Amino acid sequence: MSIAKSYVLCVDDDPRNLLALKAVLANVGANLVMARSGAEALEAAGEREFAVILLDVMMPDMDGIETAKRLRELENAKHSPIVFVTAYPLDEMRTFRGYALGAVDYIHKPIGTEILQSKVRAFVQLFELREQVKEQAINEMRQRWETMRLREEFEREALLHLFVDNVKDYGVFFIDPEGGIHNWNPACESIFGYQESEILGRDFSTIFVPEDVNKRVHLLELEKAKEKGRAEDERWHLRKDGTRFWADGVVTPLRDKNGELRGFCKLVRDNTRRKEWEETLKRSEDRFRMAVDSARLGTWDYDPKTGSLEWSDRAKELAGLPENSTVTYETFLASLHPEDRPRVEQRIAEALSGKADGQYAIEYRTVGLVDKIMRWLYVRGKVYTDEQGLPTRFIGTVMDITDEKRAEEERTALIDSLKGSNRELESFASTASHDLQEPLRMISMYLSLLERRFQGRLGEDEKEYMHSVVNASDRMKRLTTDLLSYSRLFGEKIDSGPVDLNSALEKALENLSLAIEESGARITRDRLPMIRGNGTQLVQLFQNLISNAIKYQTRKSLPEISISAMRQDQQWIIAVKDNGIGFDMEHSGKIFDVFQRLHSRTEYAGSGLGLSTCRKIVEHHQGRIWAESAPADGSTFYVALPVSE
Numbered sequence: 267m268s269i270a271k272s273y274v275l276c277v278d279d280d281p282r283n284l285l286a287l288k289a290v291l292a293n294v295g296a297n298l299v300m301a302r303s304g305a306e307a308l309e310a311a312g313e314r315e316f317a318v319i320l321l322d323v324m325m326p327d328m329d330g331i332e333t334a335k336r337l338r339e340l341e342n343a344k345h346s347p348i349v350f351v352t353a354y355p356l357d358e359m360r361t362f363r364g365y366a367l368g369a370v371d372y373i374h375k376p377i378g379t380e381i382l383q384s385k386v387r388a389f390v391q392l393f394e395l396r397e398q399v400k401e402q403a404i405n406e407m408r409q410r411w412e413t414m415r416l417r418e419e420f421e422r423e424a425l426l427h428l429f430v431d432n433v434k435d436y437g438v439f440f441i442d443p444e445g446g447i448h449n450w451n452p453a454c455e456s457i458f459g460y461q462e463s464e465i466l467g468r469d470f471s472t473i474f475v476p477e478d479v480n481k482r483v484h485l486l487e488l489e490k491a492k493e494k495g496r497a498e499d500e501r502w503h504l505r506k507d508g509t510r511f512w513a514d515g516v517v518t519p520l521r522d523k524n525g526e527l528r529g530f531c532k533l534v535r536d537n538t539r540r541k542e543w544e545e546t547l548k549r550s551e552d553r554f555r556m557a558v559d560s561a562r563l564g565t566w567d568y569d570p571k572t573g574s575l576e577w578s579d580r581a582k583e584l585a586g587l588p589e590n591s592t593v594t595y596e597t598f599l600a601s602l603h604p605e606d607r608p609r610v611e612q613r614i615a616e617a618l619s620g621k622a623d624g625q626y627a628i629e630y631r632t633v634g635l636v637d638k639i640m641r642w643l644y645v646r647g648k649v650y651t652d653e654q655g656l657p658t659r660f661i662g663t664v665m666d667i668t669d670e671k672r673a674e675e676e677r678t679a680l681i682d683s684l685k686g687s688n689r690e691l692e693s694f695a696s697t698a699s700h701d702l703q704e705p706l707r708m709i710s711m712y713l714s715l716l717e718r719r720f721q722g723r724l725g726e727d728e729k730e731y732m733h734s735v736v737n738a739s740d741r742m743k744r745l746t747t748d749l750l751s752y753s754r755l756f757g758e759k760i761d762s763g764p765v766d767l768n769s770a771l772e773k774a775l776e777n778l779s780l781a782i783e784e785s786g787a788r789i790t791r792d793r794l795p796m797i798r799g800n801g802t803q804l805v806q807l808f809q810n811l812i813s814n815a816i817k818y819q820t821r822k823s824l825p826e827i828s829i830s831a832m833r834q835d836q837q838w839i840i841a842v843k844d845n846g847i848g849f850d851m852e853h854s855g856k857i858f859d860v861f862q863r864l865h866s867r868t869e870y871a872g873s874g875l876g877l878s879t880c881r882k883i884v885e886h887h888q889g890r891i892w893a894e895s896a897p898a899d900g901s902t903f904y905v906a907l908p909v910s911e
């Protein structure tokens with residue numbers, strides 16, 4: 267038996283009547299609620315809707331009419347059928363306000379069992395029918411609403427798909443509450459390398475690098491999104507091929523209308539390029555910083571528009587200021603050495619005016635504002651301009667070159683003093699060799715007189731002594747002559763003009779004609795070029811080289827000497843080659859130094875000044891001299907002289 271759904275309210279102040287009603291209505295298929303007064307009836311009606319209310323009219327505190335009136339005011343009982351149970355005749359009842367109050371029927375006491383049963387049953391059936399209809403309507407409504415909602419949802423979703431699929435720069439996908447991936451858009455495919463079909467349903471951690479997965483970063487991200495409504499991050503992600511890329515992303519939780527969490531949406535953008543760029547920038551900045559620090563450079567940054575100036579701590583230190591001091595353009599000007607200030611200001615004005623291509627490089631002195639120390643600084647800078655060419659930024663570096671400057675000054679002073687003492691030495695050598703000539707001539711002359719006077723009267727020993735003295739005086743004469751010609755090369759202003767090297771060579775051979783004849787030397791020569799230079803010196807150059815070539819011979823064969831010329835770019839290379847004794851190349855550098863000889867005087871006479879004179883002459887002509895030789899294999903002396911057009 268199904269449990270009755272409908273309720274019937276019986277109101278009577280007499281419990282016997284209520285018992286009677288209970289007995290009569292036991293089988294109408296409704297639940298009976300008994301009320302002993304109007305107040306109880308109202309209370310019961312407040313709780314539920316009744317299929318019918320059986321209401322006694324005559325009741326002590328609140329009669330049936332009043333109760334009916336009050337019942338109508340209740341939401342539940344507004345339309346409930348009320349049946350008055352009365353002992354009054356029907357006509358009289360009509361005069362009551364019963365009908366006006368919506369009473370639908372009257373039952374006379376004493377109550378006829380069957381009538382009451384059928385009436386109540388009718389009302390109960392009616393009520394149930396109405397309830398059914400109501401439920402159906404509600405169901406129908408619900409169904410319709412559901413369809414509508416589904417359609418809306420579908421449309422919304424379709425739109426969302428459209429949007430998500432067309433987002434190009436951002437990878438967009440959804441994560442279900444269990445962490446599975448869905449709705450992988452094409453941008454995701456190109457960013458991560460997974461096709462949608464490959465990744466669908468796979469765990470969100472798939473796209474994270476293992477270190478982060480170990481740290482549960484992916485879960486923390488969802489947790490944060492759930493809590494804060496949004497989780498942003500920037501980190502390495504993993505592509506299908508295992509490569510990594512730097513990406514920024516946002517996770518947002520997706521909730522339905524009831525606030526229930528339905529999953530998450532994640533947006534990702536590949537930022538590797540930016541990251542790389544940032545890293546390159548950072549690396550170059552680091553390099554720059556390291557260079558600046560290790561070179562102990564100060565840096566400065568001037569804004570010509572606002573006039574604001576920033577100095578690094580080192581820059582302040584170089585202006586003799588403490589690290590924490592503030593710097594203005596005036597501070598800078600005040601730090602300049604008074605003698606250098608106008609020059610510096612002028613150069614800055616030039617750089618800012620766009621002259622010199624915005625480049626700025628200058629050396630100047632500063633006087634420490636606090637420590638009063640004078641420093642030499644080397645400052646470099648660059649002016650940056652806007653599209654109209656107006657200066658917007660002037661930045662640069664500053665370097666302490668005080669030590670270098672000091673060393674340079676010392677070097678210059680040393681060179682000056684060396685030059686001075688060299689000049690003194692040269693003039694001393696020149697004077698000495700010149701002044702020695704006269705007494706030497708006297709010695710030679712008197713020696714010849716003595717030789718003639720004692721002719722035939724000298725013993726063997728005396729002859730030997732005499733011979734040695736004459737020899738020594740000859741040597742001394744040669745030495746003074748050589749020294750004089752060498753020292754003349756100093757300080758002598760070179761009188762330069764076109765010189766035909768053929769004539770110079772001719773003259774040298776003429777001067778050496780006696781030696782050539784005595785030695786039986788064979789001399790071959792090329793045609794030589796014209797150059798610019800000093801004729802006398804060039805004659806001497808040839809003369810010294812050829813006389814050495816004749817002198818340093820084995821005496822087993824006759825000297826063979828060749829003089830040739832060859833052009834090499836902008837130089838003439840003149841070569842003087844002999845077939846003499848040669849020398850070890852180990853000494854090739856020192857033979858051009860003053861008084862340096864490789865052979866003893868007893869073997870080969872000489873002053874050791876010939877080749878140094880040659881080098882001096884070649885240097886006067888902006889040229890170079892060197893030799894190539896091997897012992898017993900002859901020597902070649904090369905002279906390179908600039909070509910004159």
Ligand code: ADP
Nearest residue numbers: 814815818857863864865872873874875876877
């Ligand atoms: P010296 O007056 O001694 O010849 P030089 O300055 O002309 O002085 O030469 C320096 C040294 O170089 C010589 O003493 C000799 O040992 C060596 N020398 C110069 N020319 C030749 C050469 N043609 N062959 C071998 N040795 C040479």
